[in-house]
Amino acid sequence: MGHLCDSAIVNLERFLQVQNEASPYVVTTYDQVQWVALQGYQELPLEDILMLWTSINKKIMYVLDHLDEETLAQPCVMNQQQRTLGWLIEEYMQHLAHHIHYQIFMNECET
Numbered sequence: 663m664g665h666l667c668d669s670a671i672v673n674l675e676r677f678l679q680v681q682n683e684a685s686p687y688v689v690t691t692y693d694q695v696q697w698v699a700l701q702g703y704q705e706l707p708l709e710d711i712l713m714l715w716t717s718i719n720k721k722i723m724y725v726l727d728h729l730d731e732e733t734l735a736q737p738c739v740m741n742q743q744q745r746t747l748g749w750l751i752e753e754y755m756q757h758l759a760h761h762i763h764y765q766i767f768m769n770e771c772e773t
Contacts, residue, residue, distance in 0.1 A: 663703065663708065663711045663712065663715060664698040664701060664703025664704070664711060665694055665697075665698055665761070666715055666758070666761055667701075667703070667711060667714050667715045667718065668692070668694065668697045668698060668701065669694075669754070669757060669758070670715060670718035670719055670722060671718060672692055673722065673750075673754045674718060674721060674722050674725065676689055676738075676750060677722065677725055677726070677747065677750070677751065678725065680736050680738045680747045680750065681733060681736060681747070685736065685737055686736075686737035686738050686739050686744065687736075687737075687738040687739070688738070688739045688740075689738055689739065689740040689745075689750065722754075726751060729747070733747060734746060734747050734748035734751070735747070735748065738750055
């Protein structure tokens, strides 16, 4: 869950920066394992982590609800490939769905 919080934080920032920075915005990566360790998610109650994750994703949904087609077409570069804000949003949603299905849902089915 800590990784999902970090992913939400990073992607919210990306969604805003694509709209605000010089075009095309260059998407940078981050050390996912190190971020989880540095933020100490392992030491927090799960309900606190879930509250953080939920809150950030609600904010993301607010931002996404206010985007128009022109904004979704704004360019960005990721891994040296030309992309759009719309593509970046779709990538985030797929990443989120992957984790929810394979790491959360499947773990529940196994227990």
